[in-house]
Amino acid sequence: MAQNPFIPFNRPWIDETEIAAVSEVLASKWISTGVRVREFERAFAEYLGVKHAIAVSSCTAALHLSLVVTGVGTGDEVITTPYTFTATAEAIRYVGAKPVFVDIDAHTLNIDIANIEQAITPRTKAIMPVHIAGLPCNMDALRDICRNHNLILIDDAAHAIPTEYKGQYIGTLGDLSAFSFYANKNITTAEGGMITTNSAALAEPLRKMRLHGIDKDAWARQSQRSIWRYDIAMEGYKYNMTDIQAAMGLCQLMKLNKQQECRRNFAQIYQTELAKFAEIKTPAAPDNPSEHAWHLYIIQLHTGNRDEFVESLRDANIECSVHYIPLHLFQFYQEQYGYRVGDFPCAEAAYERVVSLPLHPGLTEMDVHLVIDTIRSLMKNP
Numbered sequence: 001m002a003q004n005p006f007i008p009f010n011r012p013w014i015d016e017t018e019i020a021a022v023s024e025v026l027a028s029k030w031i032s033t034g035v036r037v038r039e040f041e042r043a044f045a046e047y048l049g050v051k052h053a054i055a056v057s058s059c060t061a062a063l064h065l066s067l068v069v070t071g072v073g074t075g076d077e078v079i080t081t082p083y084t085f086t087a088t089a090e091a092i093r094y095v096g097a098k099p100v101f102v103d104i105d106a107h108t109l110n111i112d113i114a115n116i117e118q119a120i121t122p123r124t125k126a127i128m129p130v131h132i133a134g135l136p137c138n139m140d141a142l143r144d145i146c147r148n149h150n151l152i153l154i155d156d157a158a159h160a161i162p163t164e165y166k167g168q169y170i171g172t173l174g175d176l177s178a179f180s181f182y183a184n185k186n187i188t189t190a191e192g193g194m195i196t197t198n199s200a201a202l203a204e205p206l207r208k209m210r211l212h213g214i215d216k217d218a219w220a221r222q223s224q225r226s227i228w229r230y231d232i233a234m235e236g237y238k239y240n241m242t243d244i245q246a247a248m249g250l251c252q253l254m255k256l257n258k259q260q261e262c263r264r265n266f267a268q269i270y271q272t273e274l275a276k277f278a279e280i281k282t283p284a285a286p287d288n289p290s291e292h293a294w295h296l297y298i299i300q301l302h303t304g305n306r307d308e309f310v311e312s313l314r315d316a317n318i319e320c321s322v323h324y325i326p327l328h329l330f331q332f333y334q335e336q337y338g339y340r341v342g343d344f345p346c347a348e349a350a351y352e353r354v355v356s357l358p359l360h361p362g363l364t365e366m367d368v369h370l371v372i373d374t375i376r377s378l379m380k381n382p
């Protein structure tokens with residue numbers, strides 16, 4: 001039998017546009033933080049409809065700076081989900097705070113809002129929800145909890161560009177939101193991130209903190225007579241974005257609507273076709289006017305062995321992944337906090353059953369149907 005063409009799990013959408021934009025920056029010889037970063041920040045803020053966007057070197061850096069600027073520190077607790085990439089909890093640890101995990105909702109795979117209040121203690125300073133796969137968390141409920149308990153809301157929006165919650169983009173609703181432009185994200189700059197906020201009081205120090213706490217970066221100093229003179233205004237970090245990355249980011253932002261159309265279309269085909277299989281639970285989709293970013297398409301298997309399923313697809317030249325191994329199952333988090341198997345049953349049950357299928361704008365509808373047909377051939381009750 002002829003082998004299927006290889007269907008990759010993910011591929012960034014990069015073409016001549018990015019190559020030309022990056023080449024232009026290289027030719028200009030101004031390759032670190034400069035005018036392109038400012039343009040990217042403005043365009044990103046304008047797209048979302050948020051007052052401030054601060055470009056940084058990664059989402060991990062964005063989460064870290066968001067905690068620093070809001071004064072979260074040693075001995076504090078930050079409530080988050082165990083069903084995420086390690087970067088979420090890692091950033092909390094950077095400031096000496098403790099990640100306090102709250103189990104997920106089995107249907108949405110997002111943090112279970114109903115379990116949050118019982119995890120709040122006098123040490124709790126912030127809540128850091130993650131919009132898993134691009135599905136918005138219940139922001140109304142999260143904002144209410146934060147308001148009632150005087151907590152900071154920092155959302156990990158690594159998957160959530162462009163996610164809408166009740167008609168407003170994620171990135172406009174938390175005190176601070178952190179986006180990722182890592183290679184596999186819906187917009188990529190290879191590595192990179194963005195912090196968004198409507199607070200000028202938070203944005204202003206963030207612009208300094210991302211580059212050593214310097215009051216004016218080299219681009220801003222160009223027009224002054226003593227180009228070399230600057231002040232260190234506060235404690236800082238080396239978290240700036242380069243113009244090479246920002247040039248790429250600007251091109252990616254221009255393609256965002258088009259790529260979202262592709263993702264939405266492919267996800268809709270998966271939703272319709274896979275819902276016909278009794279063995280598969282298709283992902284939760286939000287009600288209009290909320291909108292899923294479809295960064296990941298995560299199904300859950302009701303029966304059968306997940307690992308064997310992934311391997312069978314791999315044998316058929318279809319690359320899949322698994323999101324996520326819950327953080328409390330990792331040795332490091334168990335040693336640090338005494339977390340054990342059984343602590344977060346919904347996260348564990350999901351982990352045993354989830355498979356992330358290929359979803360990216362490089363696919364064709366034929367590829368998506370090929371994935372579905374291959375899955376059908378693996379089902380006992382097709």
Ligand SMILES: Cc1ncc(COP(=O)(O)O)c(C=O)c1O
Binds near residue numbers: 058
């Ligand atoms: C949920 C989540 N948060 C944070 C990150 C970290 O992003 P970055 O690699 O840009 O630091 C990722 C990266 O995959 C992620 O999936």
